[in-house]
Amino acid sequence: MASNPARSRKLPWILYLVGAVVPLFALNGCEQPPPELTPEQQLITEGREIFFDETFDGNGRTCGTCHRAENNFAIDAAFIATLPDDDPLFVAETQPDLGANFENPRLMRQFGLILENLDGFSDLENIFTQRGVPHTLGLSKSVDSPGGPRTGWSGDGAPLDGSLRAFAVGAVIQHFTLTTNRVPGVDFRLPTEEELDALEAFQLALGRQEDLDLPLELKGSVAQRGQEIFLDNTLGKCNICHRNAGANATVGGQDGGNANFNTGVENLIDQPIDQIGERVPPDDGFGVPGDGTFNTPPLVEAADTGPFFHNNSIETVEGSVAFYNSDAFNNSPSGQFLASIDPNGVGIDLEATQVVAVAAFLRVINALENIRVSVELIEGGLGRRFALFGDFDEQLRIAAFEIEDAVMVLTGAGLHPEAVAHLKRAGRLADKARRSFFRKKQFANRSLQALEDAKGELTNS
Amino acid sequence: MKCNRRIRTGFEILAVILVLFATLASAQEMTERHIPVGAYPSLASKYLTAGTIVDVDDDAKILTIEVNGGERDFRLTNSTKIWLDRSQFGQTTLDGEFPDLATGLKAEVRSLGPAHSDVAYWVKVQIPPP
Numbered sequence: 001m002a003s004n005p006a007r008s009r010k011l012p013w014i015l016y017l018v019g020a021v022v023p024l025f026a027l028n029g030c031e032q033p034p035p036e037l038t039p040e041q042q043l044i045t046e047g048r049e050i051f052f053d054e055t056f057d058g059n060g061r062t063c064g065t066c067h068r069a070e071n072n073f074a075i076d077a078a079f080i081a082t083l084p085d086d087d088p089l090f091v092a093e094t095q096p097d098l099g100a101n102f103e104n105p106r107l108m109r110q111f112g113l114i115l116e117n118l119d120g121f122s123d124l125e126n127i128f129t130q131r132g133v134p135h136t137l138g139l140s141k142s143v144d145s146p147g148g149p150r151t152g153w154s155g156d157g158a159p160l161d162g163s164l165r166a167f168a169v170g171a172v173i174q175h176f177t178l179t180t181n182r183v184p185g186v187d188f189r190l191p192t193e194e195e196l197d198a199l200e201a202f203q204l205a206l207g208r209q210e211d212l213d214l215p216l217e218l219k220g221s222v223a224q225r226g227q228e229i230f231l232d233n234t235l236g237k238c239n240i241c242h243r244n245a246g247a248n249a250t251v252g253g254q255d256g257g258n259a260n261f262n263t264g265v266e267n268l269i270d271q272p273i274d275q276i277g278e279r280v281p282p283d284d285g286f287g288v289p290g291d292g293t294f295n296t297p298p299l300v301e302a303a304d305t306g307p308f309f310h311n312n313s314i315e316t317v318e319g320s321v322a323f324y325n326s327d328a329f330n331n332s333p334s335g336q337f338l339a340s341i342d343p344n345g346v347g348i349d350l351e352a353t354q355v356v357a358v359a360a361f362l363r364v365i366n367a368l369e370n371i372r373v374s375v376e377l378i379e380g381g382l383g384r385r386f387a388l389f390g391d392f393d394e395q396l397r398i399a400a401f402e403i404e405d406a407v408m409v410l411t412g413a414g415l416h417p418e419a420v421a422h423l424k425r426a427g428r429l430a431d432k433a434r435r436s437f438f439r440k441k442q443f444a445n446r447s448l449q450a451l452e453d454a455k456g457e458l459t460n461s
Numbered sequence: 462m463k464c465n466r467r468i469r470t471g472f473e474i475l476a477v478i479l480v481l482f483a484t485l486a487s488a489q490e491m492t493e494r495h496i497p498v499g500a501y502p503s504l505a506s507k508y509l510t511a512g513t514i515v516d517v518d519d520d521a522k523i524l525t526i527e528v529n530g531g532e533r534d535f536r537l538t539n540s541t542k543i544w545l546d547r548s549q550f551g552q553t554t555l556d557g558e559f560p561d562l563a564t565g566l567k568a569e570v571r572s573l574g575p576a577h578s579d580v581a582y583w584v585k586v587q588i589p590p591p
Contacts, residue, residue: 160504169501184548186551
């Protein structure tokens with residue numbers, strides 16, 4: 001075979017090129033080798049795959065259909081509006097067998113409400129409730145109560161032992177079925193015991209693993225004042241039921257766990273859902289028949305997971321704080337209780353500025369949580385800790401949503417513009433890291449620094 | 462001082478309320494209706510009694526179930542729910558009545574709780590394929 005002189009001349013250049021590129025590939029490779037997964041981490045990973053991919057032979061929905069990672073493991077009307085019409089969320093519109101009494105598409109699209117048959121499946125046309133989708137963050141700190149686990153908006157979302165582990169069983173029966181006959185083995189398959197273990201492990205790994213320890217050293221004067229009001233048991237009284245802005249009550253200085261209360265949300269006048277003429281039965285809360293109580297959600301994650309309350313009745317965090325000034329609350333059993341222990345017989349009575357201050361506090365602690373989670377996600381992508389969402393790009397993608405949320409909750413009330421600037425930079429860098437091949441780690445590390453800078457603007461601690 | 466006592470009393474009332482809630486079943490029993498008999502031993506063991514019906518007392522409305530070689534009696538009330546689990550032949554669960562509880566059928570019973578462990582809150586029986 002005759003040699004090709006031109007090719008021979010080019011060969012060294014190719015070698016140079018290879019010599020230059022290979023180290024770049026090597027640099028881009030693992031900063032540290034991905035750590036071997038512990039059995040617990042392996043279980044969480046399996047749980048994640050089930051959560052997002054497993055349809056249980058049903059109508060196509062997965063747990064992730066309503067609990068979206070990119071939307072704080074919840075959905076709302078604004079997010080729903082971004083979904084294509086063939087998304088499994090809309091099975092009531094696309095599958096004839098689910099066309100009646102499975103969902104109310106109008107209420108789902110307009111208010112983010114999901115149909116639940118909490119008082120039984122015997123009369124689907126008349127016995128149902130419409131509820132928002134609660135997020136699944138911080139569950140390790142928001143389920144336990146002295147009476148056993150509390151899941152879902154009314155605390156009774158799971159069958160059998162009522163645990164988070166059992167929750168998926170009830171959810172599959174309610175939401176995954178092919179028909180409203182709900183026959184196991186025909187309309188869906190039930191999760192195996194192993195799948196329940198994995199799903200529980202994944203859900204418990206989401207979000208905060210610890211409650212805050214209030215008060216925090218906040219830099220913003222409005223949020224700082226909001227924190228004081230929040231913690232003042234004679235003024236805001238928030239900390240009585242939401243100790244450390246979590247989901248657990250404080251009773252006589254003791255941990256009362258994740259309690260249920262009737263706060264009168266159902267009696268609030270002029271709720272959005274009342275304005276459109278849809279017939280929705282009152283939601284009676286816990287038990288069958290219900291006792292009117294609902295479960296206490298954590299507040300750290302509140303500001304970016306509205307709308308608020310079990311029926312998505314209030315859109316803004318300021319509105320949700322102001323609710324506790326309302327007649328609906330102050331005439332409720334919980335409001336009456338607070339009045340009974342108040343020296344002046346008052347339930348909750350805040351000035352508008354105080355409402356805004358408490359909301360500012362909730363916005364700031366939400367942003368701090370967004371930052372904490374983003375740091376964890378990016379570090380997980382860099383191999384410095386367990387990567388909850390698997391690969392680097394997915395870790396960065398979810399981190400970018402968290403950072404976006406932090407920007408949203410702060411700008412929504414004109415809070416901490418300097419922190420917002422750092423957060424926007426952190427978000428841009430996380431996006432760049434995701435798109436970059438050669439400088440992924442560099443951008444990710446710079447994003448981490450920007451997040452630290454943002455945190456430094458919000459708190460001294 | 463009077464104010465502190467009032468607050469303390471209030472919190473004691475709240476504590477009692479919370480403890481009262483704590484004694485109520487927290488589970489969403491309506492989806493339990495659709496779970497086949499024996500499907501989740503790990504979830505059921507603490508809360509359900511599962512076994513085979515060995516005796517039915519029509520007059521006293523007492524159901525006797527053989528469990529692990531022993532027998533347990535459960536009293537049914539007018540509000541006890543009876544469910545017929547027909548999942549073995551691909552049919553939906555139906556509401557049942559006391560005469561549907563026949564000896565030889567596999568059954569699960571959820572009691573009213575620790576204070577009324579002999580009173581059935583619901584009874585689910587597995588209907589064999591025809």
